Amino acid sequence: MTLLLEAARVARKELLIEWRHRARLVGLFFFALAILLLFAFSVPETPLLRQLAGGSLWLGILLASARSLDQSFHVELEHGALEGMVLAPVRPAAIFLGKATANAILLVSVGACLAPLVIALYDPPTRGAPWVLAALLTLGCTGLAAPGTIVAGITAQARGASHLLPMLYLPTVVPVLLAAGRATAVWFEGDPMDQADDWMLLLLAFNAIFWPLGAILFARVVEPRG
Amino acid sequence: MRGLVVEELAVRFGPRWALAHVSFEVPEGGSLLLLGHNGSGKTTLLRCLSTAIPYDHGSVRLDGRPLWQDRATLRPQVAMFGHATRLWDDLSARDNLATWAGLVGVADDLDARLARVGLADTGDRPARAFSAGMKRRLALAVMLLKRPRLALFDEPFTNLDAEGRALVSDVIDEVRAQGALTIVCTHLPDLGARHCDTALVLDDGQVAWRGAAADAPRGALP
Numbered sequence: 104m105t106l107l108l109e110a111a112r113v114a115r116k117e118l119l120i121e122w123r124h125r126a127r128l129v130g131l132f133f134f135a136l137a138i139l140l141l142f143a144f145s146v147p148e149t150p151l152l153r154q155l156a157g158g159s160l161w162l163g164i165l166l167a168s169a170r171s172l173d174q175s176f177h178v179e180l181e182h183g184a185l186e187g188m189v190l191a192p193v194r195p196a197a198i199f200l201g202k203a204t205a206n207a208i209l210l211v212s213v214g215a216c217l218a219p220l221v222i223a224l225y226d227p228p229t230r231g232a233p234w235v236l237a238a239l240l241t242l243g244c245t246g247l248a249a250p251g252t253i254v255a256g257i258t259a260q261a262r263g264a265s266h267l268l269p270m271l272y273l274p275t276v277v278p279v280l281l282a283a284g285r286a287t288a289v290w291f292e293g294d295p296m297d298q299a300d301d302w303m304l305l306l307l308a309f310n311a312i313f314w315p316l317g318a319i320l321f322a323r324v325v326e327p328r329g
Numbered sequence: 330m331r332g333l334v335v336e337e338l339a340v341r342f343g344p345r346w347a348l349a350h351v352s353f354e355v356p357e358g359g360s361l362l363l364l365g366h367n368g369s370g371k372t373t374l375l376r377c378l379s380t381a382i383p384y385d386h387g388s389v390r391l392d393g394r395p396l397w398q399d400r401a402t403l404r405p406q407v408a409m410f411g412h413a414t415r416l417w418d419d420l421s422a423r424d425n426l427a428t429w430a431g432l433v434g435v436a437d438d439l440d441a442r443l444a445r446v447g448l449a450d451t452g453d454r455p456a457r458a459f460s461a462g463m464k465r466r467l468a469l470a471v472m473l474l475k476r477p478r479l480a481l482f483d484e485p486f487t488n489l490d491a492e493g494r495a496l497v498s499d500v501i502d503e504v505r506a507q508g509a510l511t512i513v514c515t516h517l518p519d520l521g522a523r524h525c526d527t528a529l530v531l532d533d534g535q536v537a538w539r540g541a542a543a544d545a546p547r548g549a550l551p
Contacts, residue, residue, distance in 0.1 A: 104434050109432070112428070112431045113432070115428075116417070116420075116428045119420060119424060119428070120417055120420060123419045123420060123421075123424070123455070124419040178418070178419065181417075182413055182414045182415055182416050182417075182464075183413030183414070184415050186381055186413065187413070187415030187429075187471075188432060189381075190380060190381060190404055190407070190409070191404070191405075191429070191432050191433050192400075192401065192405065193432050327380070327381060327382050327383050
C-alpha cells in the first residue's frame with residue numbers, strides 16, 4: 104500500500120468520525136462564533152472593528168483548531184486505536200498526513216462558515232476576489248493543521264494534555280496567525296501595493312516546512328521508544 | 330530456527346524492573362499458557378512481544394529474526410487480542426471493521442466477519458452503544474483481519490459470556506491450525522490449558538515456574 108493511500112484511509116476515518124459525531128463539529132463552529140461575537144461586543148467602535156475583521160476571523164479559527172486537535176487525539180487514545188494503527192502497521196508518516204489533512208479540512212469548513220459571518224458582523228469592505236479568500240483560508244488552515252497535529256500528538260499522551268497543547272501550539276503558529284490575519288485584512292481593504300502576495304508566500308513557506316517535517320518526525324511521536 | 334525465542338528479557342519502568350531474566354521458547358506449532366498474579370508482568374511481556382513497548386535488555390526472535398529491530402516488517406505477522414479494544418466509539422461496528430480492514434489492507438466480506446463473532450445484526454450500531462462483551466467480540470474480529478504468525482491473547486475470556494468464551498476458544502484453535510504460534514495469558518488456567526502445550530508462571534516479573542500446561546499450578550505458586 105502506498106503512503107498516500109494509507110494517509111487517505113486515515114483521513115477518511117477521521118472525517119467519518121467527525122461526520123458520525125456532528126455535534127462536535129457544530130460545537131467547534133459555535134465556539135469560534137462565540138469568540139467573534141464576544142470580540143465584536145468588546146470593540147464598540149465600528150471603524151476599529153472593520154480593521155480588526157481579518158485578525159478576528161483567524162483568532163476564531165485558531166482557538167477552534169486547538170479544541171479540534173485535542174479532540175482528534177482523544178478519540179484515538181480512548182481505546183488504544185493510535186497504538187493499534189502503529190502496530191497494524193500504518194506508517195507514522197501516513198498517520199500524520201491523514202490526521203493533518205482531516206484537521207485542515209475541518210478548519211477550512213469552519214473558516215468558510217465563519218467568513219460570511221465576520222463580514223456581516225464586522226462590516227468590513229470586501230474588495231478582494233473570492234478565490235483569493237478561498238486560497239487564504241486553505242493555506243492558513245493547512246498551516247495551522249500541520250504543526251497542530253505534531254504538537255497534539257506529542258502532548259496527547261502527557262498528563263494535562265488539554266493544558267499543554269495550547270501552551271505549545273499557540274506560540275508555534277504565531278507566524279500563521281500573523282500572515283493569514285494580515286493577508287485577510289488586506290483582502291478586505293483592497294491591495295493596491297500587492298502586499299497579500301508576500302503574506303501568502305510566508306504561509307506557503309510555513310506549509311512547505313511543517314508538512315514534510317511532520318511526516319518525518321511523527322515516527323518519534325507515535326512509535327514506542329527503543 | 331522457526332518459532333519464538335525469548336532470551337533474558339528485561340523491561341524497566343522508571344526504577345522498577347517489570348520483567349527480568351525472562352527466557353522461554355515457543356517452538357514451531359507450539360502454544361504457551363502464561364499465568365501469574367495481577368502485576369506479575371504478563372501484560373508487559375505480551376506488549377513487548379507485540380512491539381508496543383521496547384525492552385531494555387535481552388532478545389526476542391521470531392523465526393530467527395529480531396522482533397524489535399525488524400518490527401516494520403514483522404508487525405503484519407503479529408496480532409494481539411488484549412485489554413484495549415482499538416475501537417472508535419463513534420463509528421458503527423461495520424465502519425470500525427471496514428476502517429481496520431482498509432488500514433491492514435484486507436478486502437473481503439466484512440458481514441461474514443461480523444457474523445463470525447456474533448454481531449451480524451448489530452453491525453450498524455455505534456460501538457459506543459455496545460456492551461463490554463460486544464466490544465470484545467468486535468475487537469476479536471479486528472484481530473482476525475490479520476493472518477498472524479504470532480497470536481497473543483491477553484485475558485481473552487474477560488467480559489464474555491459462555492458463548493463468547495466458546496468463540497474465543499474456537500478462534501485460538503483456528504489460528505493455531507493456521508500455523509500461528511500462540512501465547513494465551515489468562516487467570517482461568519483450566520480454560521487456557523485446553524489450548525496450550527506448555528505453561529510459564531510469572532511472579533514479580535520473573536519466571537517462577539515452567540512445565541506442561543496440564544500441570545500448571547492452579548492456585549498459589551509451588
